[in-house]
Amino acid sequence: MPELPEVDALVRFLRANVVGDFITRADVGELSILKTAHPPLAAINGLEISGVSRVGKALIVEFDGLDLVCRFARAGWLVWHDVVPTGPVRMGKGPLGLRLHLASGAGFDLSEAGTKKNASVSLVTNRAEVAAIDNAGPDALSIDADQFTATLAGSTSRIKTVLEDQALISGIGNAYSDEILHTAQISPFAPAQGVDAPALLETVREVLGQARDSLIDLPPAKVKAAKKRGLRVHGRTGQACPVCGSTIAEVSYADKSLQYCPGCQTSGKKLSDRRMDRLLK
Ligand SMILES: [Zn+2]
Incomplete structure (x- = not known):
């Protein structure tokens, strides 16, 4: 799942490459990716891209009076073409969700690997019409210590859950919450209320800031591998x-897993496997 550092890299790349260019055509490869019908997607044909921005993990391509809000979910990503293929897009074939053609001849795809179909694109006159944008909490790189402390103190959840809750803090997902908690030497299952919030916020800024710096000038095709490294x-x-x-351990859930270091984070103790818990109940 692309998180704040990767989406910032996309924003930076697109600002340099598409702002001031015009959309000549938008092809839909997977109907379910498009979550809005009014205005129709064709409304962006002929429009100039006036900006590119990010809210949490969402990427926004901006036009005068319209926002194209792109949410990548777990398996979505942006594929850039210096010269965009002009042939017809075959509906329902492969990962292509949406292809945008630019007047310069370049273009980009929003594609989603796998079969889940959770990535989404919304064309709206006001980005707050997209619930995930409207409900987004303060950005992980701009939330201040008082807000962060209040957020943790007001939660009854585990710290890992709080860091990933986009309505509380936006921009952090499964990978960077693991990294942040490892660097902070905090168990992912620690109750959020008991965590030293100002110290953890420093670590949030450090981990996301370093990741961002390492990815920010990469083209989209290189960002995911660089993140993994x-x-x-x-x-x-x-x-x-x-x-x-110590040997890095994991906790598996039905459809995802988290990793942690027992030596750094849990005084050597193994956390119980959630998936096993459910099976044993
Ligand atoms: Zn360790």
Whole structure:
């Protein structure tokens, strides 16, 4: 799932490459990706792209009076073409959700790997019409210490859950919450209320800031691999922790997993496997 650092890299790339260019055509490859019908997608044909921005993990392509809000979900990404293929898009074939053609001859796709079809695109006159934008909490890189402290103090959830809750703090997902908690040496299952919030916020800024710096000038095709290379615990089950040498462990859920270092984060204790818990009930 693209998180704040990767989406910022996309924003930076697109600002340099599409702002001031015009949409000549929008092709839909997967109907379910488009969540809005009014105005129709064809309303952007001929319009100039006036800006590109981000709210949380969502990317927004801006036109005068219209916003195209792109949400990538778990498996979505942006594919850039210096020269966009001009042939017809075959509906329902492969990962292509939407293809935008630009007057310069370049273009980009919003594509989604796999079969889940959770990525979404909304064309709206006001971005707050998209519930995920309207409900988004303060950005993880701009939330202040008082807000962050109040958010943690007001929650009865585990810290990992709070960091990933876009309505509380926007921009952090499964990978960077694992990385942040590893760097902060906090168990993902620690109650949010008991966490030293100002100290954790420093770590949030450090981890996201470093990730952002490492990705910010990469083209879209290189961002995902670079993100993976920069991760120290997420997705590294069974490998040695780069800090203490313990074996990185994981907790599996029905459709995802989290990773942590028992040596750094849980005083050597193994957290129970959620998926097993459910099976044993
Ligand atoms: Zn460790």
